[in-house]
Amino acid sequence: MPPFAGVLLDLSGVVFIGDEPIGDSVASIRDLRAHGIPLRFVTNTTSKPRRALLDKLHRLGIEAADQDIFTPATAARNLLRERGLSPHLVVHPDLLEDFDMQPEGTANAVILGDAGRSFSYQALNEAFRLIDAGAVFIALARNRSFRDSDGQLSLDAGPFVAALEFASRRDALLVGKPSVSFYAAAVTDIGTSSSETVMIGDDVESDVAGALHAGMAGILVRTGKYKEGDEGRVDPAPTATLADLRQAVDWILEQK
Known part of the structure; x- marks a missing residue:
């Protein structure tokens, strides 16, 4: 499998639930950045403005700029x-x-x-x-x-x-996930090709199946809205199904 040059990351259910981070998610994002892998936050959250999402990331200690968040x-x-x-x-x-x-x-x-x-x-x-x-x-x-x-x-x-x-x-x-145009805008902004970009999410339909359809790899994490057996509900199956963002980042770094 080729190394991944870029990561698209869902927010609610992967990085945090409510105002609390999920497990080791904050340190996991730092690890991605430390290895020089660019990322963008792609979310289907439509109840909060981008400003509020950016403020939440900063409160959690996650480095992000306004243009890093695609809504x-x-x-x-x-x-x-x-x-x-x-x-x-x-x-x-x-x-x-x-x-x-x-x-x-x-x-x-x-x-x-x-x-x-x-x-x-x-x-x-x-x-x-x-x-x-x-x-x-x-x-x-x-x-x-x-x-x-x-x-x-x-x-x-x-x-x-x-x-x-x-x-x-x-x-x-x-216009949101799993729209191919939505994913394409984020990939273009990172500057990578779809084939060398991976999406991490807890929604097997919008996150994983959408990413696979857009030509990317798709990692399903068992946090947030994940339910047992979700990985078997889409065809093709997720590139990987892992416990949480920590395991997903470790898996990506192992490929690199």
Whole structure:
């Protein structure tokens, strides 16, 4: 197996849960950097702005710059600007700061993320009516669930995306993981090729299967939302299934 020149790293469920680091994750990231392996943090978290994610990494003692973090909100904002679209946002209130743009005219694009307690029949029905009338339907993510701060699984954005797709008979345009374009942007930023880049995540679908489909290696870790047997639920199987980020980093360094 060729050495890996770059690493893409999921955050929630791999590096931390809530405000606490997972195991030896902080030191593991330092080890990657010490060996000269560049990394980018790629997350489908859509309930926190990039600023808050950066602040959390710094509080944990992890070196990171704003441009090191790739989020679906950034990808969606860029898409809106490229296409000249005016958004109707169904997102968590905390995420609004990542959409630093003023809607122009009637909304012709619906942006759906993890709106948390802001999800309501009224909010979803308003989004449905816009999509049904022809608005572009953009999903920030379609993860099924995430490991919440109380240690339990909670609904992520995916079930609500699926509900609107079912009602409108329209497929959402996905801008987060496992979108190939999302992964490609991170790999391009590192400056490596897909074949020499590895993704580490706890979501066998969005993280691992998405990375493999994008031409990268994919390591599944048994932390966060991982459930026993997840590694057997995708084809091809993960490049490796390991206990946690510490083992994943050790495995990568052994290849190098």
